[in-house]
Amino acid sequence: MRNILGVVALAFGISVLVPLAGAQAPVQQGQQGNQQQTPQTAPPPAQQTPPPPNLTPAPVGPIIVLDPAHGGTDTGARGQNAVMEKDLVLQMARGVKAELERQGFRVVMTRNDDSNPSYDDRAAMANAYRDAIFISLHVASTGTVGSIRTYYEQMSAPEVSSAGTANPAGKVAPPPVSSRVNSWNDAQRAYLNASRHLADLMQIVLVQRFSGSEPTPLGAAVRELRSVAAPAVAIELSSVSAPDPNTLANSAVPPLAEAIARAVSALRATSPGGAKQ
Amino acid sequence: MTRNWKIFIALLAVGVVIGLISLRSLHRRMARLAQTQVTEEQARHEVLAPPVSTPTDVPVKASIFWAGGPDGVAPVQIELPLSADPVQRSRQLLHALIADPPTPDQRTLPADTDLLGFYILPDGTAIADFSDALSTETPSGILSERMAVNSIAKTLGSNVPGLLRLKILIHGQEVDTLAGHIDLTGFFDLSPPAQQAATPEPASAPSASPGAALPKAPAGNAAPPAH
Numbered sequence: 001m002r003n004i005l006g007v008v009a010l011a012f013g014i015s016v017l018v019p020l021a022g023a024q025a026p027v028q029q030g031q032q033g034n035q036q037q038t039p040q041t042a043p044p045p046a047q048q049t050p051p052p053p054n055l056t057p058a059p060v061g062p063i064i065v066l067d068p069a070h071g072g073t074d075t076g077a078r079g080q081n082a083v084m085e086k087d088l089v090l091q092m093a094r095g096v097k098a099e100l101e102r103q104g105f106r107v108v109m110t111r112n113d114d115s116n117p118s119y120d121d122r123a124a125m126a127n128a129y130r131d132a133i134f135i136s137l138h139v140a141s142t143g144t145v146g147s148i149r150t151y152y153e154q155m156s157a158p159e160v161s162s163a164g165t166a167n168p169a170g171k172v173a174p175p176p177v178s179s180r181v182n183s184w185n186d187a188q189r190a191y192l193n194a195s196r197h198l199a200d201l202m203q204i205v206l207v208q209r210f211s212g213s214e215p216t217p218l219g220a221a222v223r224e225l226r227s228v229a230a231p232a233v234a235i236e237l238s239s240v241s242a243p244d245p246n247t248l249a250n251s252a253v254p255p256l257a258e259a260i261a262r263a264v265s266a267l268r269a270t271s272p273g274g275a276k277q
Numbered sequence: 278m279t280r281n282w283k284i285f286i287a288l289l290a291v292g293v294v295i296g297l298i299s300l301r302s303l304h305r306r307m308a309r310l311a312q313t314q315v316t317e318e319q320a321r322h323e324v325l326a327p328p329v330s331t332p333t334d335v336p337v338k339a340s341i342f343w344a345g346g347p348d349g350v351a352p353v354q355i356e357l358p359l360s361a362d363p364v365q366r367s368r369q370l371l372h373a374l375i376a377d378p379p380t381p382d383q384r385t386l387p388a389d390t391d392l393l394g395f396y397i398l399p400d401g402t403a404i405a406d407f408s409d410a411l412s413t414e415t416p417s418g419i420l421s422e423r424m425a426v427n428s429i430a431k432t433l434g435s436n437v438p439g440l441l442r443l444k445i446l447i448h449g450q451e452v453d454t455l456a457g458h459i460d461l462t463g464f465f466d467l468s469p470p471a472q473q474a475a476t477p478e479p480a481s482a483p484s485a486s487p488g489a490a491l492p493k494a495p496a497g498n499a500a501p502p503a504h
Contacts, residue, residue: 069458070457074457076417076457077416077417077418077457078417085417119453138418138419138458139418140416140418140419140420140421141416141417141418141421142416142418142420142421143418143420149419149420151419151423155463156460156462156463156464156465156466214347216347218348218349218423220419220423220458220459221423221426221459221460221463221465222419222458222459222460223453223454223458223459223460226460234419236418236419236420238420239418
């Protein structure tokens with residue numbers, strides 16, 4: 001009898017202690033793992049202490065890279081009274097960024113002053129992110145005032161590809177290293193379908209908000225888009241010749257932000273986390 | 278009135294008459310000079326971009342692409358004497374494209390643009406070398422620059438058999454962009470299947486009713502350029 005009671009007591013003791021030890025182990029491991037990055041202890045379970053009510057959820061989804069075109073000595077299109085495309089697109093980009101961030105999107109800009117990053121620098125900013133969407137903003141010299149158009153990259157015809165063929169400079173072009181290696185100059189080529197899809201989605205919304213706009217986007221060899229390794233489009237508002245281009249640019253911000261938000265969300269819904277064709 | 282005063286007045290009157298005659302003559306000479314300057318400008322233009330005519334020219338209904346339509350450029354049929362030689366034929370077409378738009382609104386290339394050179398490589402690459410005016414006077418913008426390039430590419434592609442792609446130079450040099458937007462470092466496809474890709478046909482018009490849900494655009498409908 002005493003033996004039986006001893007065995008029962010031992011079993012009870014083990015059944016109580018083992019779960020406790022098991023429950024502590026991950027916490028310790030977690031604390032050890034977090035010590036180098038965050039000295040604070042792990043947060044308590046959510047059920048016991050809810051987060052502060054003013055804490056906004058961390059933004060998720062792709063990084064939207066807004067590119068106000070031109071800048072510095074590159075003024076872009078010029079209107080009357082010293083109106084310049086570079087200033088209008090910066091004004092628009094700042095407004096769109098604020099609006100998108102208010103909706104929870106993560107947004108960065110290729111420039112936030114009168115600088116003029118190179119085309120490659122602008123592309124590099126988007127290419128630095130694992131999941132980015134590149135949107136270049138322009139204001140045209142021509143076109144129906146108040147209309148807007150989205151463009152996706154139309155890659156130029158490749159150079160003569162046969163190995164050993166002389167190029168116009170007289171040098172012999174080497175054979176392609178590998179079809180799987182993307183050239184920086186052709187980085188957009190792998191994303192053409194996703195960019196076309198994004199442009200379609202965007203123009204569908206824009207045509208409802210900007211009267212006089214055509215319902216479909218167009219392909220064009222836009223220089224900014226060529227080296228972007230992500231879905232990329234250019235949006236061009238017409239035009240610097242409007243009676244008041246600054247008012248036009250300001251009024252374009254809310255519908256532009258709406259179009260970008262809806263198109264990015266729809267793109268993610270159809271190709272979550274992926275972009276390549 | 279003394280005799281001296283009479284002589285003075287007479288000399289003054291003669292001076293006024295001579296001055297008036299000289300003024301008219303001067304005016305005529307200035308007008309002639311201005312006319313001569315225009316003629317010299319025209320002569321320079323003609324030297325740089327001569328109206329090309331060859332013994333093989335035959336009147337042809339050519340499709341010249343000027344501004345128009347939702348895609349930016351649209352063909353206009355005009356009768357042109359065109360050479361059988363592809364280089365001369367291309368020069369004739371580009372000369373017509375620059376010089377003869379039906380209306381000013383349909384112009385796609387600046388009027389001052391000169392075609393400085395045109396060559397065709399054995400692999401079907403056409404090289405068109407334009408004067409600085411193409412770059413400096415084309416309105417800056419994706420819309421206008423795309424229209425300029427497409428009008429050149431489509432006019433050549435539609436009327437000159439055997440051309441596969443086009444390289445545009447400005448004053449003999451490769452430039453980054455036409456006027457800040459459209460990439461000129463590459464080649465523009467002229468072959469028939471890729472022409473459709475260069476300016477794709479508009480997709481089926483989506484529903485544009487306000488508040489409508491976003492329709493799913495067909496993925497993969499962008500025809501990539503030919504390799």
